[in-house]
Amino acid sequence: xxxxxxxxxxxxxxxxxxxxxxxxxxxxxxxxxxxxxxxxxxxxxxxxxxxxxxxxxxxxxxxxxxxxxxxxxxxxxxxxxxxxxxxxxxxxxxxxxxxxxxxxxxxxxxxxxxxxxxxxxxxxxxxxxxxxxxxxxxxxxxxxxxxxxxxxxxxxxxxxxxxxxxxxxxxxxxxxxxxxxxxxxxxxxxxxxxxxxxxxxxxxxxxxxxxxxxxxxxxxxxxxxxxxxxxxxxxxxxxxxxxxxxxxxxxxxxxxxxxxxxxxxxxxxxxxxxxxxxxxxxxxxxxxxxxxxxxxxxxxxxxxxxxxxxxxxxxxxxxxxxxxxxxxxxxxxxxxxxxxxxxxxxxxxxxxxxxxxxxxxxxxxxxxxxxxxxxxxxxxxx
Amino acid sequence: xxxxxxxxxxxxxxxxxxxxxxxxxxxxxxxxxxxxxxxxxxxxxxxxxxxxxxxxxxxxxxxxxxxxxxxxxxxxxxxxxxxxxxxxxxxxxxxxxxxxxxxxxxxxxxxxxxxxxxxxxxxxxxxxxxxxxxxxxxxxxxxxxxxxxxxxxxxxxxxxxxxxxxxxxxxxxxxxxxxxxxxxxxxxxxxxxxxxxxxxxxxxxxxxxxxxxxxxxxxxxxxxxxxxxxxxxxxxxxxxxxxxxxxxxxxxxxxxxxxxxxxxxxxxxxxxxxxxxxxxxxxxxxxxxxxxxxxxxxxxxxxxxxxxxxxxxxxxxxxxxxxxxxxxxxxxxxxxxxxxxxxxx
Ligand SMILES: Cc1ncc(C[n+]2csc(CCOP(=O)(O)OP(=O)(O)O)c2C)c(N)n1
Numbered sequence: 001x002x003x004x005x006x007x008x009x010x011x012x013x014x015x016x017x018x019x020x021x022x023x024x025x026x027x028x029x030x031x032x033x034x035x036x037x038x039x040x041x042x043x044x045x046x047x048x049x050x051x052x053x054x055x056x057x058x059x060x061x062x063x064x065x066x067x068x069x070x071x072x073x074x075x076x077x078x079x080x081x082x083x084x085x086x087x088x089x090x091x092x093x094x095x096x097x098x099x100x101x102x103x104x105x106x107x108x109x110x111x112x113x114x115x116x117x118x119x120x121x122x123x124x125x126x127x128x129x130x131x132x133x134x135x136x137x138x139x140x141x142x143x144x145x146x147x148x149x150x151x152x153x154x155x156x157x158x159x160x161x162x163x164x165x166x167x168x169x170x171x172x173x174x175x176x177x178x179x180x181x182x183x184x185x186x187x188x189x190x191x192x193x194x195x196x197x198x199x200x201x202x203x204x205x206x207x208x209x210x211x212x213x214x215x216x217x218x219x220x221x222x223x224x225x226x227x228x229x230x231x232x233x234x235x236x237x238x239x240x241x242x243x244x245x246x247x248x249x250x251x252x253x254x255x256x257x258x259x260x261x262x263x264x265x266x267x268x269x270x271x272x273x274x275x276x277x278x279x280x281x282x283x284x285x286x287x288x289x290x291x292x293x294x295x296x297x298x299x300x301x302x303x304x305x306x307x308x309x310x311x312x313x314x315x316x317x318x319x320x321x322x323x324x325x326x327x328x329x330x331x332x333x334x335x336x337x338x339x340x341x342x343x344x345x346x347x348x349x350x351x352x353x354x355x356x357x358x359x360x361x362x363x364x365x366x367x368x369x370x371x372x373x374x375x376x377x378x379x380x381x382x
Numbered sequence: 383x384x385x386x387x388x389x390x391x392x393x394x395x396x397x398x399x400x401x402x403x404x405x406x407x408x409x410x411x412x413x414x415x416x417x418x419x420x421x422x423x424x425x426x427x428x429x430x431x432x433x434x435x436x437x438x439x440x441x442x443x444x445x446x447x448x449x450x451x452x453x454x455x456x457x458x459x460x461x462x463x464x465x466x467x468x469x470x471x472x473x474x475x476x477x478x479x480x481x482x483x484x485x486x487x488x489x490x491x492x493x494x495x496x497x498x499x500x501x502x503x504x505x506x507x508x509x510x511x512x513x514x515x516x517x518x519x520x521x522x523x524x525x526x527x528x529x530x531x532x533x534x535x536x537x538x539x540x541x542x543x544x545x546x547x548x549x550x551x552x553x554x555x556x557x558x559x560x561x562x563x564x565x566x567x568x569x570x571x572x573x574x575x576x577x578x579x580x581x582x583x584x585x586x587x588x589x590x591x592x593x594x595x596x597x598x599x600x601x602x603x604x605x606x607x608x609x610x611x612x613x614x615x616x617x618x619x620x621x622x623x624x625x626x627x628x629x630x631x632x633x634x635x636x637x638x639x640x641x642x643x644x645x646x647x648x649x650x651x652x653x654x655x656x657x658x659x660x661x662x663x664x665x666x667x668x669x670x671x672x673x674x675x676x677x678x679x680x681x682x683x684x685x686x687x688x689x690x691x692x693x694x695x696x697x698x699x700x701x702x703x704x705x706x707x708x709x710x711x712x713x714x715x716x717x718x719x720x721x722x723x724x725x726x727x
Contacts, residue, residue, distance in 0.1 A: 066514050066694060095516075117694030120517055135518050136476065137448055170447035171479065198448050200424035206447050272423040331699040334692050345658065349687045353699070356709060356720035 010210065011224040011256050014231040017284045019292025027235035034231075036299060042083065042230050043290045044308040046075040049099035050287060051312035052108055053261075055319055056098070056115070060265045064323050065115045069096050073228075073260035076286030077193050079103065080233025081161070081255070084241055088158040090129045090147050092140035096193070097133070097163045104128045108315060109322035118326055121337070138164055138171035141190060145181045148188035148244070159187040159244040167198025169214065170206045178218040181250035189240045190215065190252040193227060195259035200272040215252030227257030228286040258284070331357065332364040391545070391573035396566045399541035399573060400430050403548035404468065408438050411466060414552055417444040417453055418470030418506075427472055428508060428567055450480035457503045458487050466502040466552055474509040475518025475691075481526070488557045489532030504551040508564035509537075510604050510654050511701055514694040521691050522603075522655035527559045528632040528664070535632040536585060537561040539606035541571040543589075543629065550585040558585075561631075563604035588635035590642065594624035597711050598642040600665055601652040602628035605702060609652055612707040621711065631661060639665065640672055647678035648714040652707050657685040684710035 014024050014031075034042075053072050060068040071078060078099035085091070085104070093100060102108050110122040114133065125131050134140040144162035151158050168174050169192060181188040194211055196203050207214065215222035221243075225236045233255055240251035258281040262269045295301045335350035354364050391402055407414045416431055422445035425432030435443035446453050450471060457467035471477045477484070488501050511520030527535045534556050538544040544562070551558040583589055591606060592613050601609040606627045613623035624642050628634065643649050649669055651662040662683035669681055684702045692700050712719035 067516060114516070114693075117514055117516070120690075120693050135516060136479075167448035170449040170452070172449065172451050173479070198419075199427070200420045200422070201445055201448065205445060266427075271425070328695050329693065331696065334687065334689060334696050334699050338689050345688055349657070352720060352724045353687070355724035356706070358723065359709075359720060360705075 011226045011254075012232050012236055013226040013229050014235065015226075015229045015289050015293050017228075017289055019289055019294075019296050021231075021293060021297075024232070024235070027232065027239065030235035030238045031231055039290075039294060039297075040299060040304045040307075042079060042234070043287070043294060043304060044311055045079040045083065045103060046230065046287050046290065047308035048312045048315055049075045049079060049102065051316050052098060052102060052319075055316045056108075056112060057261070057265060059112065059320070059323060060115070065112055065265075066117045067264050067266060068112075068115050069098075069264045070259070070261035071096055071099055073258045073281065073286070074193055074195055075099060076230040076290070077227040077233055077255040077257045080230045081163070081191055081237045081253075084234050084237035085161065086158070086241075087129060088156070089241060089245075090131070090144070090151075090158070090160045092131045092144040092147070092160065092162040093133050094137075094140065094164050094168070095133045095135055096165065100163065101128075101130055101133075104130050106130060107322075108319045109326075112319065112323055113326060116323070116326060118328055138168040138173040138177075140164065141168075141174045141177035142180070144190075145177045145184075145186050145188045145250075148181065148186035148250075149184050151187055152184070157245045159189055159241050161189045161191055161241075163191045163193065165198060166192060166194040166196065166203045166211055167201060167206055168192070169211050175218075178215060178220055178250070178252070182219040185247075185249040187244035187248075188250045189237070189244055190220070190250065191237070192252070192254045194254050194256050195227075196257075197259055197263065197269075197273070199263045199267060200269075210254065212252060212254040220250045220252050222252035222254065224254045224256060227255030228284050228289065230286060230290055257286075330365050335364075389577075391576055393570050394541050394545075394573045396538075396541045396544050396562075396569050396571075397428060397430050399545040399571075400548055400562065401432060401434070403545045404431065404434060405437070407468070407549050407552040408434065408442060411552075413464055414466045414468065415442050415444065415460070416468045416470065417446045417457065419446060419448055419453075419472050421445060421470050426470060428564065430506075430562075430567075431470065450476055450478075451483050454480040454483035454488060454503075454505065457505075458483065458491065458501065461491075461501045461503055462499060466504075468504045468506060468552055471505060471507045473515075473519045474507055474521040474523055477505075477507055477523060480505075484527070484533070484557075484559075485530045489530050492556070493532060500555040501557045502552070502555045503557045504548070504554075504560050505558070506548075506560045506562060508567075509561045510563050510565060511691060511697050512565040512604065514697070516694070517691070520694075520697065522653065522686065524559075524561055524631055524653075525655060525660050528661060533557050533559055533632060534585070534630070535559045535561070536630050537563065537603045538629070539563065539566070539591075539603055539627050541569065542573060542576055542581070543627075545573060545576055546579070546582050547585065547629070554585060561603060565604050566607070583629065586630045586633055586635060588629055588638040589627045590624060590638065591627045592623070592625040594646065595622040596646055597621060597648040597650060597714055598624045598626060598639070598646045599650045599652060599707065599711070600626045600628060600639055602631060602661075603654070605652045605654060605707075608702065608704055609707055611704045612711065615704060615708060616711055621715065623711065634665065634668070636668060636672065639669060643669055643673045644676045647676055649677070649681040650684060650707065650710040650714055651681060652684045652702050652710065654686045654701055656688045657683060658688050660685055679714040679716065682710045682713045 666681035
């Protein structure tokens with residue numbers, strides 16, 4: 001099968017991999033306001049996000065999490081996008097945007113409880129203007145567009161942003177979402193992290209053109225940006241959001257980045273991915289690039305590094321302590337929130353299960369005896 | 383090239399049996415093709431198609447774009463051209479984007495064209511829970527498909543069944559939804575001599591996996607094994623349980639179930655899917671219609687609750703286990719059980 005190469009460097013860039021700042025007439029004005037401290041904090045954010053990922057991967061190995069979808073390599077895309085947002089903007093993420101979510105104030109431990117299997121609900125979406133992460137590929141793009149339509153109808157100067165991968169752009173949902181966004185001129189920003197892989201499938205299997213080019217076909221302005229360049233991502237996302245918030249309609253961003261880890265902790269990339277490719281992308285590491293830039297621009301890199309590591313250490317220590325103290329849900333939680341109003345069928349099944357558990361001296365609020373086929377015959381308990 | 387004729391299967395996992403069955407189908411019919419997300423180099427997320435792309439090439443084992451509606455819709459067009467596609471849906475919860483193509487197109491085209499066009503498509507779906515997965519990875523959507531005329535729906539419960547059923551499904555000129563109980567993928571069985579086809583049942587037949595006298599349990603997929611454990615445990619109490627593996631969920635082999643219920647007079651139906659509108663409702667109603675005078679007790683259903691599939695730390699409370707099936711057995715035998723407690727409260 002002939003697959004197109006979608007990995008060339010036709011994109012907006014402000015920092016070269018060597019850390020050199022390249023002028024970008026279109027985007028420069030969007031980050032002119034950044035102070036030295038702001039620049040250092042962008043770096044720190046990326047260090048913290050990377051540690052979040054390392055920590056979660058370790059917790060998965062230790063059996064504390066059932067699964068984890070790594071974001072290693074995608075820090076600049078996530079930090080750049082998250083830092084461009086304002087609190088009033090609403091986010092509709094996939095499962096890989098842990099970095100964006102934590103920067104929005106979602107507690108890392110809360111986030112990890114989903115991957116532990118303890119809960120599907122963690123934070124209240126209205127607390128952080130962040131929807132529950134979506135696993136069904138691409139479904140959230142519709143939700144973002146609908147939310148954006150609502151913003152438009154209500155005359156709010158805010159935007160809705162959906163995050164998704166390159167593979168997602170093959171789904172009907174994502175294409176339909178673009179139709180709606182364009183038709184209704186919705187303040188919706190589509191943020192695609194093209195990390196080059198959809199599990200084992202290279203981006204060329206999903207698209208024969210640059211993904212950003214597709215959006216233009218729907219009448220949506222689009223930018224392809226170097227997703228490992230935090231300054232460029234920040235600038236482009238700010239531009240897109242400003243436009244959307246002020247009546248400019250939808251915008252599509254393709255952040256060209258690379259998933260350096262496996263798809264999830266259950267995946268084995270050595271079965272499908274060339275080691276050379278990984279090495280190539282390690283040379284474009286988003287953290288190194290920013291560190292080099294900071295050093296070249298005369299910042300006290302030693303201090304910045306120290307502060308960043310301290311922040312990362314603190315976050316990691318808190319997560320480790322909290323995850324071990326997770327209070328696991330009880331059988332009563334099983335029957336809670338299926339409906340918003342009393343539902344006789346659910347109540348009946350809940351009460352029946354209580355009666356069932358009582359045969360074993362257990363209850364809906366206990367977490368003991370009853371396990372899957374663990375016990376002997378029920379007869380023994382009667 | 384290895385084929386079913388030359389390949390000797392010894393101790394084989396459920397997944398390995400499916401792989402061997404797929405290999406045989408590919409080898410035996412040039413128009414069989416596999417398609418799906420990650421099924422090529424990776425061999426599928428469960429490795430069921432492992433090695434098949436290397437063996438049969440990228441024209442026969444296609445990694446598809448990430449688009450379920452596209453995968454099934456394309457299979458429809460391929461069927462018009464005489465291809466027998468075997469699409470893989472990666473997980474149960476991801477079949478819904480393809481639902482429209484399956485129920486509006488795949489199921490209806492033979493009827494719509496007065497039989498001129500066949501849809502020999504076998505849609506493989508790993509289904510069911512008990513493996514500690516996140517949302518959308520543990521569902522039992524079979525009732526949606528059973529409710530759709532024009533589809534056949536089957537589910538193997540052992541490596542031996544998997545080996546032949548996948549080949550029979552692919553050979554069938556009707557569309558078949560093929561539900562694989564994913565928590566059995568790693569279970570092994572000695573398949574020596576299976577190629578001779580002894581013990582092989584037709585696609586639509588149910589199988590009595592354990593004969594018994596007092597109670598019939600009807601089940602399918604992963605719960606067949608749980609039902610067998612329940613039958614063994616009940617034996618200690620002097621209760622003889624007959625266990626039927628449905629195998630075919632649509633059509634249902636009522637002949638086998640009826641004969642059993644006429645003998646035992648008592649029926650328990652066990653499935654993981656939610657109670658309301660589930661397959662158990664269909665079986666209970668049909669058996670009641672057909673064997674009312676033979677029944678000593680109303681048929682009883684032991685199922686998952688009417689809930690979205692819960693987070694994995696709670697799935698042990700949701701999935702029927704051996705004890706819950708035994709509780710159902712107690713109900714049909716009018717022995718003390720959770721329901722008598724519940725109703726008496
Ligand atoms: C509808 C649907 N089909 C299949 C899957 C299984 N699946 C989970 S992630 C994934 C790959 C997604 O790739 P991409 O959109 O590029 O995002 P990435 O994971 O690389 O961030 C697949 C096939 C799913 N979650 N939902």
